[in-house]
Amino acid sequence: MKVKYIYQQFISHISIIVVAFLILSLLFTHYVETLVYKNKTEELIAYGDNIWRDLQRGSERPEQIINQYARVLFSRDIQFSVFDQNVQLLNPIRWRGPAIEFTEKEWRMLNEGQPIVMKYDLKRYDEAVTLVALPFIDKGKFIGGILLTSPISGAREMIAEINKYLFYTVLIALAVAFLQSWLLSRIHVNRIKKLQEATSLVSAGDYTVKVPSSDFDEIGELAEDFNRMVSKLDESKAEIESLENRRRQFMADVSHELRTPLTTISGVIEGLKNDMIPEAKKERGIKLVSKETKRLIRLVNENLDYDKIRSNQVQLIKEDIELFEVFEIIKDQLDMQAAERNNTIIIEADDSVMVHADYDRLVQILINITKNSIQFTENGAIRLKGWMDGHRTHIEIEDTGIGIQPEEIEKIWHRFYKADISRTSNPFGEFGLGLSIVKQLVQMHEGKIHVESEHGKGTKFVIELPFR
Template sequence: MKKPRIKYFYQLIGSHLSILLIALLILSILFVQYVEEFAYEEKAEELERYGEQILRELERPRPGTDLQTYVSLLKAQGIDFIVFDQQSRVLYPFSEAFPPIDLTEEEWNIIEQGETLVVNRDVERFEITMTFVAMPYVSDGELVGGVLLASPVSGTREMVSELNKTLVTAILIALAVALLLSLLLSKLHVSRIQRMQKATSMITNGRYDVNLPETNFDEIGDLSRDFNKMANKLQQSNEEIERLENRRRQFMADVSHEMRTPLTTIAGVIEGLRNNMFEEDQREKGIRLVSDETKRLIRLVNENLDYEKIRSNQVTLTKEEVESEELLEIIQEHLYLQAEEKGDHIVIEPEAGTVIYGDMDRLIQILTNIVKNSIQFTDHGQIFLRAFKEPAHMVIEVEDTGSGIDVEEIDLIWRRFYKTDFSRGSGQFGLGLSIVKQLVTLHEGDIQVESTKGQGTKFTIRLPHKKDPEA
């Protein structure tokens, strides 16, 4: 069975009002008790003051002269008094309101010790609830009795009753004001939470372009700021996932495209050979074509495997100090025939005595890919290989006088399988420069490209020097 839900809005109002009501009730009870005790204490102090005056009158040579004046004066204020002896008998004046005083032994002990007995509320010895004080009467150093003054507590009760009515009215007004404020504040807080709930629903539905108002006022403002950061991160992650998915689809399309042509060629030649469709002098040419296309497929697979190994950090570099002149000569000799086929001339210009710190095999792979790219786009031109030293880096430059690259394509050449229109029919797969970029990064280096359409291209590689172990 589904449990009933209570909206947060009503929870806030209920919590505000309940806290206020409990606080008001506690304060009211404490306040009423304090006022009540204070009123009784004030009444007792008033009775004590009158009692002291009566005792002073009793100490005069003719004590009965002015006592009647006190009787009339105190009667007008609702106060009665008597003078009693040690046997609790009333000596003056006799009144039906005061039967013989029945003091307990404990109360007599207080009077005998010369102290004033104060009873705020007494309901047993009088017909009505009274406040009374009993003060010891000492004559010639001996206790002869006491003076008792009493006053009904009805006046004090009426005052407390009026105070209670006032407090109830004040509580009701306070609750009404608190209810109004609670409605406003609860609506404000709930609206902020509802905005966050709406934003959460948007993210759940795949919409990450949310932006909650940020404030430094309270924790909800901090939560909104963190929520916006989370949404931004999710949006970036989602965009990255989409980019990766697009790259995956593009990769599959490119691989399929690159493999279709050689496989089609191989299948056609094999079918022709099997059906004796080639003349004898064409058979050797067909076999060479199958061999070339097979090597092309193997190269495609190897380049893909190499690229993935580099990207996943599965390649370990064996760095050493390589003489720049030796490295550039190896590239020149290795690609001499390919350059000659295009009518190109490879020129090396190494700075004397300079060394490059890196993996020899990977450096050859980097420069081979770049120079092959330059040969591909250069006809009857020159390709310069330079190496020179800078304070923090060793610089290798590969510059050609070829057709150059469009400005908008410069940042695209590092992409996997990206090929310019000039290379579409060249049989290259567009993986070489991607591998170059990854290998240079693996060497903690940097590679940049400068190119002007129709005037050539220059690749600049900067590799850090070998670190001094004592530094």
């Protein structure tokens, strides 16, 4: 069953007001009755004590004292009766109440000198009365007592009057609650409807929608969270579209890369098979097949490596390694490739510089970055630098190549991305996976990597790895 928000607000406010009124009315009624009863009891006890003291002094005859008090107390609607130990009335004025009857327990209390105080319904004026019986004790012996009664006059009238004003207050509170519920519900429902409409737009694929937010209440915070969520979705959508574009480009590049070597390999094999290649050119053809086969193997290996790293299937075996020796291995492997582009590889590191890493993966990281530097450098130099700073090893690979545009720097770590997509035939890192693998491997070593580049002046890759 659907219940509108305004009705929920109104029912909530009315329930609180009604419950509060009932509790307040009951508590106030009980408080007033108790207070009136206590005051009347104290008044009756005071009169009884005064009568007993005057009778004890004996300045006048007992009948005169009783008559004097009778005229005063009867005018105040207080009845009293003095009785002896046999409960015989001593009043010269007739007692207008019921016969004096005490229970065995009450009689025992009087004989022990304990007063009796209670509410008692005399069915006179159809209202409750306060009854007080005070014992007279002379030399430790019960010789009589005094019984006083008085209606709790005005208490119920006072309570009824107060309840009437409370009722009027409740009516005013209900009116205010209704207006407040209506106003708040309109405000909140409008805000919720905006969120609902925005949610519908998001479900339809619009990730640019925004709703007014604030830190005033939970709805405002919800709106702020909604805006953040939409922004993330928008970024994710853009990233997905970018990834999809790169994937398409990658597939186009791979198709091109596969077609060329496969065509070459197929042609050479057919030529060898049918003796269409002269003997003098057979060795060159075999080398060409070998070269193109290695290119295909690199493509497959790079994809396998990336997927293994992303799925945490690569286990690192870390050890202390001399960085200078690793640099020398990199130089030996890539010197010929660097020479093809008239580049020089320069090592700048002391023998004492150590790095705590997985040897094979460290070599893979440095080879990928160095190949990337060779790819975009011509007639220049690639410097391999290393030093230690406390418990961290710093590695820099700096070239004097064409550099990277500022807007391209963050993109180079993306899978399938190539900073210069026109160089698809370049034999080093041509598939756009090398730097993505590098970043994943550095992070697996709990290290950091970043790039500093200025277009036209070169690029520097900076790696920081913890040393134990």
